[in-house]
Amino acid sequence: MESLEVGRALRPSAATASESYGSPDGYPPLRRSLALRLAERAIHAEPGGVLLTSGANHALDLVIRQFVAPGEPVLVDSPGYYPLFGKLRLAKARILGVRRNPDGPDIAHLDEVARRSGARLFFTQSLAHNPTGCSLTLPVGHRLLQRAAALDLRIVECDPFADVLPAAQARLAALDQLERVIYVGTFAKTLSASLRCGYVAARADVTAALRDLKMVTSVNSSGFVERIVHDLIESGRYRRHLRRLGGRIEAASLQGRAVLAGLGLPVFGEPRGGYYLWCGLPEATDLDVLSRRAAARGILIAPGGLFLPEGPAGPPMMRVNIAHAGDPRFARFMREEVGGAA
Structure with missing residues (x-):
C-alpha cells in the first residue's frame, strides 16, 4: 500500500x-x-x-x-x-x-x-x-x-x-x-x-x-x-489508490502462487483479491521448528495451528502473505527446508 x-x-x-x-x-x-x-x-x-x-x-x-x-x-x-x-x-x-x-x-x-x-x-x-x-x-x-x-x-x-x-x-x-x-x-x-x-x-x-x-x-x-x-x-483519490492497489495485489498473488508451485507446495482453493495464500507443507514438517528457524533468518512464518480454534490438528499448513511471497529470501529458505524445484 x-x-x-x-x-x-x-x-x-x-x-x-x-x-x-x-x-x-x-x-x-x-x-x-x-x-x-x-x-x-x-x-x-x-x-x-x-x-x-x-x-x-x-x-x-x-x-x-x-x-x-x-x-x-x-x-x-x-x-x-x-x-x-x-x-x-x-x-x-x-x-x-x-x-x-x-x-x-x-x-x-x-x-x-x-x-x-x-x-x-x-x-x-x-x-x-x-x-x-x-x-x-x-x-x-x-x-x-x-x-x-x-x-x-x-x-x-x-x-x-x-x-x-x-x-x-x-x-x-x-x-x-x-x-x-x-x-x-x-x-x-x-x-x-x-x-x-x-x-x-x-x-x-x-x-x-x-x-x-x-x-x-x-x-x-x-x-x-x-x-x-x-x-x-x-x-476521488481513494478510488485511484484502489485501482493501483488492485493491480499490485493481482501481480503479487500470481507471483506468490508461482513461487509456491515451484516449491511443490499446494495452494488451498482459488484465492483471489486478498493478501493471503493457504498452502500445504510436507507431512513430516514440524511447524514450531520451521517457525523458529525462519525467525532466526528474519522471516515470519504464520503456522496453520494459529488459525484453528481447536489448536494444531491435521496436515501442516502455512499462511503466506503475497506481499512477501516473491522475496527471494523466503523462497531460498523454504527450498532449503522443504525442497522443491524453485
Whole structure:
C-alpha cells in the first residue's frame, strides 16, 4: 500500500476537524458516504444503520461485548481469524470451529455444530478469507442463510477487503439485507493499518446498542481520522489508490502462487483479491521448528495451528502473505527446508 494519498489528506482534514467529541455514531458525512458505498454492494443501510469504529477489531470487540455471555457457545471459521479467537476467549466464550471449504463454510458441519451446542452467533469472513484467501460462492451463501434462519443464528460478516473486490461478489449482508447479518468493514487493509477506521452496518436497533456500548467503553472514535478517510473518498483519490492497489495485489498473488508451485507446495482453493495464500507443507514438517528457524533468518512464518480454534490438528499448513511471497529470501529458505524445484 502507498502512503502518498494519506499524506496529502492529513493537513486539510486536521485543519477542519472540530475539537469537540462529535457524534457518538461517528463523523456524519463519512457515514453517509459509507451508506452509498454499501449500496454499490447491494447492501441497503441507512446512515443511522452505520456506526463508525476504530477499526474492524474494535467493531468485533463491541459485538462480542454486546452479544456474548461467559460460557456461551460461539461459532467461528476453522481455519479463521485468530485475533478474534483471543477476543472470544477474553469474553470466556466457548469457541467452536466450523470447517472452511474453498467455497465457504461447510454447511453440514455448521448445522451439526450449531444443533449440538445451541450456538446462536457465527463469525465469518466471506470474501478473501483470512487465512485461506478463498471466497464464498452464491449457492453456499444462500444455503448458509437458510440454515441460519432455521437455527435462529445471528451472523457477523467481516469484509476487510471489500474495496478491492468486485461489488457484485456474493455477500451475506447483501443476500440478507442486514436482517440477521451484522456487517463489519475497515480501511486498514486498503488504506493504512495505522489509520484505525472501521464500521458496523446492521439493523438500527443493533447499531443503537453498539453505539451506547461504544460510548461507555471508548467514548468515541477519532473524528480526525474519519475526516481524513472522508476527504480521500470524496476527492476521488481513494478510488485511484484502489485501482493501483488492485493491480499490485493481482501481480503479487500470481507471483506468490508461482513461487509456491515451484516449491511443490499446494495452494488451498482459488484465492483471489486478498493478501493471503493457504498452502500445504510436507507431512513430516514440524511447524514450531520451521517457525523458529525462519525467525532466526528474519522471516515470519504464520503456522496453520494459529488459525484453528481447536489448536494444531491435521496436515501442516502455512499462511503466506503475497506481499512477501516473491522475496527471494523466503523462497531460498523454504527450498532449503522443504525442497522443491524453485
